[in-house]
Every structure is written in structure tokens, then in C-alpha cells.
Amino acid sequence: MSEPTESAAPAVSPLELPAALKRFSSPIGVHRRGIKVMVFGPPDSGKSFFLAHMPSPKVVIDANEEGGIQTYLRPEDTYFNMSNPEAIAAAINFVFENEGKLASFCIDGMSGMWEETMDFWAKKLGGEIQGGDWRKVKGPWKLMLKRLMRSKLNIGFSAWLKDVGYEQIDQGGIKKLEIKSVDVPQAEKTIAYTVDFILKSDTVLDRKKVPTQYRTLTVYKARRPRSVSATELFSGKQWKFDQKQPVNPWEVVIEPFIQQWQDGAVDYLGSDPQEEIFEGRALEDASQDITLARILQLISAQKNFDEFQRTWATQIDPDLRNMTPSRVKLVDEAKERKKSELAAK
16 A cells, blocks of 8 residues: 655646835845844944944944944944934935945943934924824834835944833832842833844953953844754854954854745845835934934024124035025024024124
């Protein structure tokens, strides 16, 4: 008696998609090019060292303005030391314009960058950000993240460790705030949902709680392709590095998975050229709004004509040449009001 043969699975006919949906479709199992990574941890635990070893050429924004990452970079890398939201917006636009010439882009200090962004808008809005004002803050931020995540580039962020949190507890009908230990990145909350890997960096301590020469990287979160075994990539997987025998942590942790991520990958998954143009203009508009806010604040702060003329020539007029006519008109109106105010003194 012959062995029973397994019946072949029925062939599945591909769905016929209408033209309006085809541009949003792509092959199953593919991934956008470039890995998106956030690394967080305490000070001096190797965050900057990890980002500096991302593939080159790359653009690096040192949003902490500490300069530590600069010592590890290669000659073909481009380094910006900045925390001002206006300058960062210009640098990110530069990255998009030169995407074809780059392999990676990273922001060392995403926690500080987000705090600077909130401080900037709080000052512009005259105090605390609340209600509908959050749309002005979050809109450009979300658009920037969306474009970075859809990019062909490898993208890396570092963040501080949020090691203290608060929890409201009920004790016999009395509500109290209790301090508790947490182990999460201190960053704007949507970032965690957009990256492929979140890694936690640590310094290994000896029995006396003294820092040693060893650093670790631990998987906090990872998207695992179907071709990667669960024994190869899982939350809690850890790598240990000896500072006396430095190696490239990107090559050890990320490189083994890149090819499996990219097999059959398509450029700009689900994007549309017209949408890219629209988003690019929207991001440029957001950048110009930040510049406009800074200029209006500068005009308002002037105390006399001499100070006003110096500020106009050095900090305002050069930026007006790249601004839209409607924004230039707002600046001119503010200028005339300030001149009238100074003349009345």
C-alpha cells in the first residue's frame, strides 16, 4: 500500500488592485532599506560610541552639544554641534537633500533635542503648551520622524535613561504619589513605535559598584524578520564589550541582521513621489515658521535703535532672503511697529 501523498496547497491568485491603491502596495515580507535604532542608557555607557560606528558617510547631529561623539567619527562624516530647533530643522533638510550620498544619519541626544523643542515653543506661545497648541509642536515633529523612518538611510538616535518615575497609589482611600524605579528611554513617546531596534547600554559594575572596563548592549525591543530565528533575536539578548579591546558595536549587533532585513527590500515602502514633494514642502514650511518665531522674538527684545540696527544686519536680514513673501511681510510689519515704539521713547 502506497504512502498517502500530501495534497498540494491550492494556488492563490493575486488580488487585482485598483490603480489608486497600487502605489501603496509592495511585496510581502520586505522592509524599507536602512535599520532604525534607538540606544538609551546612563552617562558614559557607550551610546555615542555605538552611533559613531554606524555606516559612513553619515551626518551626525550632536544635540547634547557635548562633543564626545566627534572623537569617534570618520573623515567622510559630517558633524553638526547644535540644539537650536531652527538649526536642527535646517540640518535635517540638508540630510534629505543629500540622501543619495549618505549611508546613515544619527542624532546624539534625542532627549535634549525634544526638551529644546518644547522650550522653544513654550517661549513662542507665551508660557505653557496646552490644548490645540500641541498640534503646532507635534505636527512638524511627527512629519520629520515619518520622513526619517521611511528613508533609505540607517537612522540612529540616542536617549537618556529615565530611571525615576511616579505612580499614584491608593492607601485606605488616600491617594499618594510613590517614586518607583523605571528603566525606559527619556524621549518623545512616538519614537519608540517608529524604530526597529531599541538597545539599552550599560556599564558593568564590580561587586563594590565601581564601574569596570566592560560595556553591554541589551535588546529592549526589536522587530524580527521571519527569516531570523527567535533564538537569534529576542528581548533581553545581550552583548558584552571590553573597552581595552574595542570593536565596532554596530557590526557585532546590527550587521548580522541587515541582509535578512533587506532581502528583496524596496525603496520608500508605500510612499508616493508626489507625497514626498508635499511632505518636503511641509517640513520646509515648519522650518521657516521656527525661523519666523525667532526673528519676531529678536525684534520684540530690542531696546534702542543702535541695538536694533546691529541685530537686523547680523541676525535677521540674512535669513529674510530665503523666506516666503508672506513671512517677510510679517517681519516687516513687526519691524515698523518696533521702530514706532522706539521713536516714541
